Amino acid sequence: MLLLIFQAGNQTYGLDVRNIIEIAPCPQCTALPHAPPCVAGIVTWRGGTIPVIDLSALLAGAPARSLLSTRLLVVNYSVPDGRSQPLGLLAERAVETIELDEARCEPQKVTIPDAAYLDGSTEHAGKLILLLAVDELLPASLHQLLFPGKEAA
Amino acid sequence: MKRINEWRARLKIAQKLALSGLFFALPIAVLLTYVTRQYDRGIRNCEREVAGTRTLELCPTLLHDLRALEIREGLTTRNSIAGPNDLAELRTRIDKTMRALQGAEGGGTQEFVGRLSGLWREIQEQGQALPAQEKTALYHQMVDTASQLVSAILDDSSLILDSELRTYYVMNLSGPLLLQAQAAVAESEKVALKANAEQRLLDRRDLSQLQNQSEALAGSIIPRMRYALETAVRADKQGANPSFQQNVPPLFERYAERVSDLSASIRAAEADAGAASARDRIAATAAAAEDAGVSLGSTAVSELRTLLAGRIAGDKRSRAVAWLMSLFCVALAAAVMTAVTLNVTRPINFVAAMTADIAAGRVKEAFHRQQRGDFRRFLPRGDSARTRDEICHLINSVCVMTESLDTLLTKIVQASNQVSASATQMAAAVRQVEAAVSEQAASTEQVSATSKEIDATAREFARTMAAITSRAEGAAGEARGGVTNLEGIRSALDELIHASATMTQTFNSIGERTGNIDKIILAITKVANRTNLLSLNAAIEAEKEEEKAGGFSVVALEMRRLADQTAVAALDIEAQIRNMQRAVRDGISSVESYAGQTRAKSTAVAELSSGLEHVIEHTTQLAPEFEAVNKGMQLQSVGASQIAEAMEQLRLAAGQTRDSLAEFRQVAADLQSAVRDMQAEVGRFAIAS
Numbered sequence: 001m002l003l004l005i006f007q008a009g010n011q012t013y014g015l016d017v018r019n020i021i022e023i024a025p026c027p028q029c030t031a032l033p034h035a036p037p038c039v040a041g042i043v044t045w046r047g048g049t050i051p052v053i054d055l056s057a058l059l060a061g062a063p064a065r066s067l068l069s070t071r072l073l074v075v076n077y078s079v080p081d082g083r084s085q086p087l088g089l090l091a092e093r094a095v096e097t098i099e100l101d102e103a104r105c106e107p108q109k110v111t112i113p114d115a116a117y118l119d120g121s122t123e124h125a126g127k128l129i130l131l132l133a134v135d136e137l138l139p140a141s142l143h144q145l146l147f148p149g150k151e152a153a
Numbered sequence: 154m155k156r157i158n159e160w161r162a163r164l165k166i167a168q169k170l171a172l173s174g175l176f177f178a179l180p181i182a183v184l185l186t187y188v189t190r191q192y193d194r195g196i197r198n199c200e201r202e203v204a205g206t207r208t209l210e211l212c213p214t215l216l217h218d219l220r221a222l223e224i225r226e227g228l229t230t231r232n233s234i235a236g237p238n239d240l241a242e243l244r245t246r247i248d249k250t251m252r253a254l255q256g257a258e259g260g261g262t263q264e265f266v267g268r269l270s271g272l273w274r275e276i277q278e279q280g281q282a283l284p285a286q287e288k289t290a291l292y293h294q295m296v297d298t299a300s301q302l303v304s305a306i307l308d309d310s311s312l313i314l315d316s317e318l319r320t321y322y323v324m325n326l327s328g329p330l331l332l333q334a335q336a337a338v339a340e341s342e343k344v345a346l347k348a349n350a351e352q353r354l355l356d357r358r359d360l361s362q363l364q365n366q367s368e369a370l371a372g373s374i375i376p377r378m379r380y381a382l383e384t385a386v387r388a389d390k391q392g393a394n395p396s397f398q399q400n401v402p403p404l405f406e407r408y409a410e411r412v413s414d415l416s417a418s419i420r421a422a423e424a425d426a427g428a429a430s431a432r433d434r435i436a437a438t439a440a441a442a443e444d445a446g447v448s449l450g451s452t453a454v455s456e457l458r459t460l461l462a463g464r465i466a467g468d469k470r471s472r473a474v475a476w477l478m479s480l481f482c483v484a485l486a487a488a489v490m491t492a493v494t495l496n497v498t499r500p501i502n503f504v505a506a507m508t509a510d511i512a513a514g515r516v517k518e519a520f521h522r523q524q525r526g527d528f529r530r531f532l533p534r535g536d537s538a539r540t541r542d543e544i545c546h547l548i549n550s551v552c553v554m555t556e557s558l559d560t561l562l563t564k565i566v567q568a569s570n571q572v573s574a575s576a577t578q579m580a581a582a583v584r585q586v587e588a589a590v591s592e593q594a595a596s597t598e599q600v601s602a603t604s605k606e607i608d609a610t611a612r613e614f615a616r617t618m619a620a621i622t623s624r625a626e627g628a629a630g631e632a633r634g635g636v637t638n639l640e641g642i643r644s645a646l647d648e649l650i651h652a653s654a655t656m657t658q659t660f661n662s663i664g665e666r667t668g669n670i671d672k673i674i675l676a677i678t679k680v681a682n683r684t685n686l687l688s689l690n691a692a693i694e695a696e697k698e699e700e701k702a703g704g705f706s707v708v709a710l711e712m713r714r715l716a717d718q719t720a721v722a723a724l725d726i727e728a729q730i731r732n733m734q735r736a737v738r739d740g741i742s743s744v745e746s747y748a749g750q751t752r753a754k755s756t757a758v759a760e761l762s763s764g765l766e767h768v769i770e771h772t773t774q775l776a777p778e779f780e781a782v783n784k785g786m787q788l789q790s791v792g793a794s795q796i797a798e799a800m801e802q803l804r805l806a807a808g809q810t811r812d813s814l815a816e817f818r819q820v821a822a823d824l825q826s827a828v829r830d831m832q833a834e835v836g837r838f839a840i841a842s
Contacts, residue, residue: 002696004689017693023686068682095685097692 006091009060052088192472213450223292265302322385327453342439411442
């Protein structure tokens with residue numbers, strides 16, 4: 001399993017690259033009025049617009065800094081009704097991948113209801129990396145917010 | 154063994170099957186030969202037995218006639234009791250029988266027949282001239298020869314060893330047993346007739362002789378004959394020969410009756426030995442018994458012939474049935490074998506043509522052939538999947554294989570086209586990255602040179618500062634020394650102001666250059682950043698490809714190495730930029746504050762005339778300020794060295810990146826040539842879609 005690692009606050013997180021469609025430079029997000037703090041806005045991507053979630057805001061409570069190593073990860077997000085939608089994620093220091101032996105993954109032992117996206121942890125070069133489950137990333141309230149019209153259609 | 158294998162390889166399946174069929178037909182042919190030979194031998198034996206019975210049939214009559222003639226001729230020489238006509242008739246009958254014997258006989262009994270006719274000729278020619286005793290001896294010889302003839306016939310024609318029960322017993326009855334009985338009866342008659350001819354009554358010797366014959370007949374010969382007849386009749390119940398059942402037993406009963414009459418008359422003669430009537434009655438009953446014996450013998454022999462003829466017919470029928478059955482079986486086997494062979498070879502030829510098409514690369518034709526459904530006429534009607542015929546399975550498997558092959562080749566062609574396109578794209582991307590990296594290396598060298606220059610300038614500046622400091626100290630000393638040399642102080646201050654102006658100028662140029670470095674580093678960072686992004690995306694794609702195909706692991710590994718190296722470079726550059734920006738900012742602010750202070754000091758020096766104390770104070774204050782500036786410059790020198798080092802590292806990293814890109818390009822080229830090879834190989838197969 002190949003992991004893309006990035007940072008939010010002081011913690012290193014890992015994401016399975018099979019979920020990632022593309023890694024793009026940090027875009028200029030168009031902010032949405034009255035959006036929750038973890039929604040950075042929308043960006044154009046491959047001729048359409050996709051919502052962008054700020055992972056630093058979501059995981060560490062502080063918005064991502066505008067650095068070159070801060071990047072947009074476009075991932076396949078499975079909405080609970082079964083459709084698969086592209087979703088943008090802003091991540092800091094998203095510059096490196098590591099090859100991970102799946103046998104060395106520790107399953108998640110502490111279950112936090114508001115952080116269902118934590119999928120376990122692994123150790124790499126002396127650092128503890130938390131693994132993220134993309135499909136559990138958004139709280140239910142955000143589904144309605146980000147993918148509302150399509151459910152009616 | 155090798156030559157047998159070669160020979161076998163040249164045979165078709167049908168020829169092999171025909172060959173094995175031949176091996177199976179061989180034992181049938183051998184069995185048929187043995188069976189036929191067995192039947193032929195049985196038939197030949199039966200025919201010889203039939204020939205034997207023809208001779209045997211004549212023997213009872215001949216013996217009877219010979220005995221009668223001997224008795225009558227012997228009696229005639231003395232005192233005749235029978236008329237001459239009777240004798241002539243007997244002779245004619247014997248002549249006839251002899252001719253019949255000569256005509257009927259063949260084989261080993263010829264000798265006896267010849268001897269018989271020789272004796273008969275001798276009796277006929279020299280009959281009147283011979284004395285009575287020699288003539289009797291000749292007759293006895295004839296009777297003996299006739300008896301030998303009978304046993305020879307029985308031996309030669311295998312009658313005595315006949316395999317069938319009824320014919321064996323009938324032969325036994327009409328052959329040796331009847332001859333014994335007839336001999337005994339004839340002996341009794343001879344005794345009675347002899348007494349009659351000599352005009353005397355039966356004496357004691359005659360009686361005892363008669364009694365012996367009677368006992369032999371009643372005690373042994375007749376019961377044996379009865380037993381033989383009963384066994385034959387019982388055995389014939391299965392064959393159910395009605396003429397034998399009807400004719401022979403009554404004749405035998407009559408014969409037995411006549412013989413018991415003879416025995417009764419002999420017993421009567423014993424009781425009343427003196428009676429001539431008893432003597433004559435013996436002769437009469439014996440003659441009647443003899444006649445009955447002759448008719449029994451000839452009938453039994455003719456019935457025996459009928460039985461044998463029936464057996465010959467039965468054997469011939471069985472032989473024909475055996476031949477018909479064998480031929481029918483062989484014909485049936487040949488027909489079945491032909492059908493099976495056709496059933497096997499035609500589908501196999503079809504499959505062979507199809508696989509030959511595939512082997513020659515004409516998958517398209519094989520697929521069309523399969524689509525046309527030519528093979529369906531080889532399959533049984535109905536659900537062909539449930540058949541247990543291997544040929545059906547073979548055809549089904551080949552059809553499925555052809556379809557799969559066609560689909561597979563189509564997919565391979567598509568996949569190789571895709572891979573080829575990807576490889577081309579990859580090579581193009583690598584070339585771009587390589588160009589970017591070369592550009593980066595050039596920029597890095599430029600930065601390196603600039604920072605070295607900064608370093609040198611800073612060192613020069615430090616030296617200048619040291620000189621200024623010493624001069625300031627000198628000025629302070631001079632000021633303290635007195636007011637007399639004000640002109641010297643003024644000129645020193647002028648130099649100081651001049652040096653400050655030079656310093657400000659130098660700092661401005663440093664600030665400018667630092668700005669340049671900033672821009673260049675930003676450009677490098679952007680390149681490194683984009684390289685990192687590109688290789689990250691490539692690594693992700695390679696990972697996904699690896700999941701699908703598994704053949705791009707080398708590409709994936711290269712991609713990941715490139716991504717890791719550029720990641721380090723990008724992050725290092727980010728850090729270095731921050732460091733350098735901070736150092737430059739520090740340097741510029743130090744210089745600006747110094748410049749400001751110098752300007753203030755020069756204003757103050759211009760006002761020196763207002764008071765030397767002031768000047769001295771200011772001048773002594775200047776030294777620590779210079780010290781601070783000097784320290785700032787040293788810091789900047791260190792910062793510039795660090796930048797130079799970082800640039801060196803970056804240059805090394807760029808070199809490594811270029812190397813790995815070259816490797817990567819080699820891998821992409823290999824991949825492309827491999828795909829071309831594969832396409833050429835697949836292109837050999839013409840596919841349907």
